[in-house]
Amino acid sequence: MDNIAGRNNGLKWAVNISVVLLVVAWLIPTIGLFVSSFRDRDAITASGWWQAPFAVELTFRTRADDAEPRRDGDSWVVEGNIFQTSEVADAFQSGGAEITGFGVIGREPARFPAGTEGETRDGGALTVNADGSYRYVTAEEPDDRGLRVYFAANTPPDFTLDNYQTILTAQTADERAAARAGGATFWDLLSDDEGVFRNFINTFTVTIPSTIIPILIAAFAAYALAWMDFPGRGLLIAAIVGLLVVPLQLALVPLLNLHNQIGIGQSFLGIWLAHTGFGLPLAIYLLRNYMAGLPRDIIESAKVDGATDFQVFTKIILPLSFPALASFAIFQFLWTWNDLLVAKVFLPSDDASKVMTVRIADDLLGSRGGDWGILAAAAFVSIAVPVLVFFTMQRYLVRGLLAGSVK
Amino acid sequence: MSPLLQGIITILVGVFGCVGYFYAANLVLDKVIFPARGPHAGRNINRATAVRPWLFLFPAIAILGIYLVYPVVGSFVRSLYNRAGDEFIGAGNYATLSGDPGFQTALFNNALWVLFVPAAATFIGLVVAQLTDRLSWGNIAKSLIFMPMAISFVGASLIWKFVYAGDPDIGIINAVRDVIGLSPVDPVQIPFWNNFFLMFILVWIQTGFAMVILSAALRGIPEETIEAAIIDGANPFQLFFKIKVPQIMGTIVVVWTTITILVLKVFDIVYTMTGGNFGTDILPSYMMSFMFRDDGRATAVAVVIMVVVLPVMVWNIRQAQKEMR
Structure with missing residues (x-):
């Protein structure tokens, strides 16, 4: 086909290029989030994620306290290396940083370029070189705490898992270090109720029963609707198609009241039941369409051989319908994992029973609104599982979409 | 336990x-x-x-x-009862709603969403489906564009929060503006147009869905019709718009209505991006603002959403019955 008419080389190039552009445009937002989740918060606000592989200029403040002052004639001299001073030593352990400028007041942290001499407030002279070495000459004896120095340095890119550890355990790096020193294992930290790890587990707890239970119920119903003849079958199928599009919003208030009345209240049991109910129409619809397409001969010959409906269903239909069962399972898994509305309404609102989506939308976005690294890491933890399922099971997902694309 | x-x-x-x-x-x-x-x-x-x-x-x-x-x-x-649920007030809740400017904004915005999102997602999906159709690496491209389908609305909103961020060192849009020399803006706070920035998030998610279905439909077009058109001298654009699109019109309508129904349910994006502020409320998020507070009004909004969905529901049932006969 390609070599006949209607296609020329120029057009081919245009098509290739425009598809590349589209794919890049579609991926950029996700890549941005992914890259940001590995950068610490200072780096995120200092430069865009697209500059992450390059050095960033960050400003620091410290005290020139790594060397003892010594007398030189009638003045005092302090010589040392700025990267080794106590306040910033941690940040420059890996080396490779380069100083671009320095200053002595917070308002102008990089007033003097590296290698030049700057005047300090007490009338002394400070020189800081690009490699961090400095020389401070002053008339009076410096105090023990050292001279206050500000400087800007090109810091090499530093990718860290710190954001992930922080959100999963809900403890900062320092708190974690203290806890580890106190004998706690990383698993102890993860088990903390405050951490997002708890919400991550909750999401699994909500998702797995909500995926498995509707499949079974729907499979039997779909078999009845596909292969059994009874009055009212057409009406029931029409009703299922109608229920496919009932907006969830309608179900929230009456069902929550019902759950409260019968004592389920806001609980995991409640959300499992709710997800089962909301997933059933699609499950029945997908499975019925698939089962109705199975060859009639197999079923009839099995019946002639004396198989009951129950046996036909469990021994023939169920194994043959595996692709449809798999596509529904993936749909339902993605849908329940990604759901915010049902979880907000049917689960209790304390932190320990929230799922990932609710935790991110209600908690992290509100209180941690400015901490981009934390937000990115949390979002990525919640995105990773469905994306993994998506890429491994894409075949079934596409098949399901094509079989009955109404939800 | x-x-x-x-x-x-x-x-x-x-x-x-x-x-x-x-x-x-x-x-x-x-x-x-x-x-x-x-x-x-x-x-x-x-x-x-x-x-x-x-x-x-x-x-x-x-x-x-x-x-x-x-x-x-x-x-x-x-929805016919008052806030506490103990007094029958008939259409009282609906009357309050229709007088509430917040509801009118939500209704108007929802109309924008229903018009824009399905149209944009279907159109881009169709274009991508056609472009990738004969491409050697088409399947990889499709699978990457399809990927946002797996991401939650909350996750997608966060992803786009990074894109839209006002700080030119975080948001790529403002970074581009910064390079051109324009001052940074916050896209979700520009009146009226912010709605479209939110809608685009849903378009970003749903395009893959439209693409997958329409791509299968394009493959299902009988080869003879295309060959005949090529022999008759149709150029690629005529081939696409006059031969292919009319043949998959049925599928396009299905994709369109499916996305329309979805649009009427999605409250997550507005909820996470703006919380309904800056005039971006839509019906589902407007309803959530009454949830747990005034069940009467919340259910009234839900019923309004149901009424909007009703024609699509009837149409769907008709189609299903036609297929079964």
Whole structure:
């Protein structure tokens, strides 16, 4: 086909290029989030994620306290290396940083370029070189705490898992270090109720029963609707198609009241039941369409051989319908994992029973609104599982979409 | 009891309960109530066959009845009562709604969403489906564009929060503006247009869906029609718009309506991006602002959403019935 008419080389190039552009445009937002989740918060606000592989200029403040002052004639001299001073030593352990400028007041942290001499407030002279070495000459004896120095340095890119550890355990790096020193294992930290790890587990707890239970119920119903003849079958199928599009919003208030009345209240049991109910129409619809397409001969010959409906269903239909069962399972898994509305309404609102989506939308976005690294890491933890399922099971997902694309 | 353990027990109870129910019900039907032996064996077999479908359907019908049919009625009835639910006020909630500027904004924005999102997603999806059709690496491209389907609306909103961020060192849009020399803006706070920035998030998610279905439809077009058009001298654009698109019109309509229904349900994006502020409220998020506070008004909004969905529902049922005949 390609070599006949209607296609020329120029057009081919245009098509290739425009598809590349589209794919890049579609991926950029996700890549941005992914890259940001590995950068610490200072780096995120200092430069865009697209500059992450390059050095960033960050400003620091410290005290020139790594060397003892010594007398030189009638003045005092302090010589040392700025990267080794106590306040910033941690940040420059890996080396490779380069100083671009320095200053002595917070308002102008990089007033003097590296290698030049700057005047300090007490009338002394400070020189800081690009490699961090400095020389401070002053008339009076410096105090023990050292001279206050500000400087800007090109810091090499530093990718860290710190954001992930922080959100999963809900403890900062320092708190974690203290806890580890106190004998706690990383698993102890993860088990903390405050951490997002708890919400991550909750999401699994909500998702797995909500995926498995509707499949079974729907499979039997779909078999009845596909292969059994009874009055009212057409009406029931029409009703299922109608229920496919009932907006969830309608179900929230009456069902929550019902759950409260019968004592389920806001609980995991409640959300499992709710997800089962909301997933059933699609499950029945997908499975019925698939089962109705199975060859009639197999079923009839099995019946002639004396198989009951129950046996036909469990021994023939169920194994043959595996692709449809798999596509529904993936749909339902993605849908329940990604759901915010049902979880907000049917689960209790304390932190320990929230799922990932609710935790991110209600908690992290509100209180941690400015901490981009934390937000990115949390979002990525919640995105990773469905994306993994998506890429491994894409075949079934596409098949399901094509079989009955109404939800 | 830890939720995890509770979950495992629920799976076991659910799975064994279902299988047990179906197995036991069948056994009872065949062996106890209508045994296929004795003087009435033939009649009993017929009766068992008549009852069995309902046995298979019972759990599904019960759950659908409680979780989808009852709420439709329940919501409507509840919407006729006041906030506390103890006084019948007829159409009072609806009257309050129609007078509320917030509701009018939400309704207007929702109309924008319903017009823009399905159109944009279907159009871009169709273009991508056509472009990738004969491409050697088309499947990879499609799978990457399809990927946002797996991402939650909350996750997607966060992803786009990074794109839209006002700080030119975080948001790529403002970074581009910065390079050109324009001052940074916050896209979600520009009146009116912010709606479109939010809508685009949903377009970003749904394009893959439209693309997958339309791509399958394009593959299903009979080769002869295309060959005939090429022989008649149609250029690629004529081929696409005059030969291919008309043949997959049915699928385009299905994709369009499916996305339309979805648009009417999605509250997550507005909720996470703006919380309904800056004039971006839509009906589902407007309803959430009354949830847990004023059930009467919340259900009234839900009923309004239902009324909007109703034509699509009827159309869907008609289509399904046509297919079955």
